[in-house]
Amino acid sequence: MTVVSGPSELTPELLSEVLGAKVSAVTWERVGSGQIGACYRLRLDGDEEVPRRLIAKLAAEDEGSRAFLAPAYRAEVCFYRDLASTVTIRTPRCHYGALSDDNTTFVLLLDDLHPATQGDQLAGCTPAQAADAVANLAGLHGPRWCDASLLDVPWLSAVGEDDAASLGEVFGPAVETFTDRFAGVLGDRDVGTLRDTAAAITAWATGRQDVFGLVHGDYRLDNLIFPPGDAPGVTAVDWQTLSIGHPLRDLAFLLGTSLEPDRRAALERPLVGAYHAALAAHGVTGYGLDACFEDYRFAALQGPLITVLGCAYGARTERGDRMFLAMAARSCAAIRDLRTLDLV
Template identity: 75%
Template sequence: MASRRTRSSRSWRPTGTSGPRASRAARGATPDGADPVTVIDGPSGLTPAALSEIFEAPVTGVAWEKVGSGQIGACYRLRLEGAEGVPRRLVAKLAAEDEASRAFLAPAYRAEVSFYRDIAPTVAVRTPRCHYSAQSEDGTAFVLLLDDLHPATQGDQIAGCTPEQAADAVTNLAGLHGPRWCDPTLADLPWLSTVGDDDAATLGEVYAPAVETFVDRFAGELDDRDVRTLRDTAGAIAAWMTARPGCFGLVHGDYRLDNLLFPPAPERGATAVDWQTLSLGHPVRDLAFFLGTSLDPAERAARERSLVATYHAALTGYGVDGYGLDECFEDYRFAALQGPLITVLGCAYGTRTERGDRMFLTMTTRSCAAIRDLGSLGLI
């Protein structure tokens, strides 16, 4: 419902490629037929010659180290030496090392490359500056050269976060949603996926067995109430996916602590990364997912009204009107099913690790408690 959004008169500084090298980077960033020569496929391609070509300035030395687990993509921290204007620290994000998985992951790669090209300059969410991006013609290889945000540190999904960090994160989230709230031109982007009735039905067919896989894996660790809640969400998820279509916008899809970087306390300025699950849907799903999985249930119940109000106040600052706080909180209650949907599917179909199991169990139990506390299933 476009009437819920008024375009802001603010002029946002692009967070994507900018500066004198923008024209070259933009040419390389086209996901529909980018020149394969510009795509670095693996760390061996992070050479002074390749980076000199990208930055159009001499790069005389490159040192890199791998960071992160690299299940969907591979990340490397770079230290560069070279002429004035060459960044000294970068993070390079490349396709997964497992080449067999790349065709399946190509849509996710396309979404992230396209986010930095098409979306980042039009929103206010804090995200690393992208110096260069490119994707191969078949979509199975890509490269992003991003600012290294050191000394910012990654959030810890298992440990959770402080109320101050939560407020920082939801304010930043409004910077993704607010500037393009109910913007009909988002539908013109062919790479930005949305869920229709057939997609929702298929998702329901996939999610139900994933719930049983999850319940079996954590037998003895899941509370009986959580098992019942998960099975109830399985019966409701298809209808939930397409409900409340009047409010739409950008959805990060995996806005959680492990995908956020926080500056050293007491500074504020949470930064969001990992844009491979970006889609078009109800924006408040991101808010419910973040709060439902990041805070202990008692802390979340005590703080959520204040945190939703913080998010809503930030939305209004981007020109969103006709969408009151009460309606926002009702949408937040409704959207809580995003928690088990993302965590259960990630657990069932992702690569299994010891930390991953602990993380998915923690996130799911927190989000199931939120669904019960908020009466979310009764709103579908």
């Protein structure tokens, strides 16, 4: 399989080979911020069956960071290669994927979803968008719900006791860094909730393991592509954080970070109910709505966990700071409202 390290290597000759159709010309432009990898929009000319637009995802331009990011590259390429066809969640069609032997270089050629647009983590989402995203999420979880064969997939990881202990050692200092960065802006109640979350995170990370499945890990608005005009049909992208865990973590993360507290409180029971009904439509049995909502409550620590670690390890930007503050405030409010820490 051919792997490239930069967009200039995506020549008409190479694209003709990997797409199986004659490409006569290609141009490209950079899109996105590229904190984990680099994304480019390709415009192609060629035979009738050649897609006219594609998104190319490649490894980060900073070669020094690629070894650290190798597990993320492996997860995304292998998701499209091994698992996308076994679930019903909407994802971009993958025309080609390849990964180097050491997992530090990769290429994915995906459908360009234009004119659909990325969700806005700062602005939040409408009730219709939330309902669409919830139903789509069930298409990831339902088909492989408690599927023991996932435990044999070599590139998928689940959190064990040692992993949970390491997470606790990392997350506590990350919370202090986060609160220092946003001192005077982050509310005192939220600071307290973040510190209480840090104290509970080790026990939480290995809790409720009787229910498990595929977890996107970062299922939020910036990783969702919505059709124009609030029409249904949202598509999920960015599969670098895929793992095995409690599926409700994705749902709690989505609702807890994408909706303002008052709106979330008003909508979360019907949205959890819609998710539960969608699971049943995918064949999930023996999992009642009450248990689903209790797991949703328990899973709410996913919000500050991903928010704080994303802030700690991502490149700092003005929009990023505002986004992380909004996500932290929303998810901390959810933890308090749902009394999540009482369940850990």
